[in-house]
Amino acid sequence: MKEKYNKLVKTLDTNNHSVFNLNYHLVLVVKYRRKVLNKQMVSRIREIGEYIGNRYHINFLEVNHEKDHMHILFKAHPKSALSKYIGAFKSASSRLIKKEYPHVKEKLWKECFWSQSYCLISTGGTV
Structure with a gap:
């Protein structure tokens, strides 16, 4: 139990009045599951997400993808407005x-890239 506790303490973030470890798994799906994502595009999407994430105290940990959806694992701060981000x-x-990738427009419906919905799951555990 002590070893598990020590491991958890090393992963905790802090601010003036709290200790926290807020990790989330976000899944974004291309509208109508069009198969348009590739490594180069996903790398650019990650750059955009990390840049915007700075304003919301969000740090990307891992990104994976298939041709029609992305999985993003990220850390957040208690002040992070997740839905706004x-x-x-x-x-x-x-x-x-x-x-930046005009050829993608040909495969989209009404120029919508992402599906309107998303899946956000909290990850992690307790001692």
């Missing part, structure tokens, strides 16, 4: 991907 991230990444 996800909205800003989806909006900016959609706009920039369509601008």
Whole structure:
């Protein structure tokens, strides 16, 4: 038990009045599950997400993808407004991907890149 506790303490973040470890798994799906994602695009989407994440105290830990969806594991701060961050991230990444990869527009419906919905799951455990 002590070993498990020590491992947990090393992963905790702090601020003035709290100790926390807030990890989330976000799944974003391309509208109508169009198979358009590739490594280069996903790398760019990650850059966009990390840049916007700085304003929301969000740090990416891991990103994986298939051709029609992405999995993003990230750390957040108690002050992070997750739904606002996800909205800003989806909006900016959609706009920039369509601008930087114009061939993607041909495969999209009404130029919507992401599905309107998303899946956000808290991860982690307790001692």
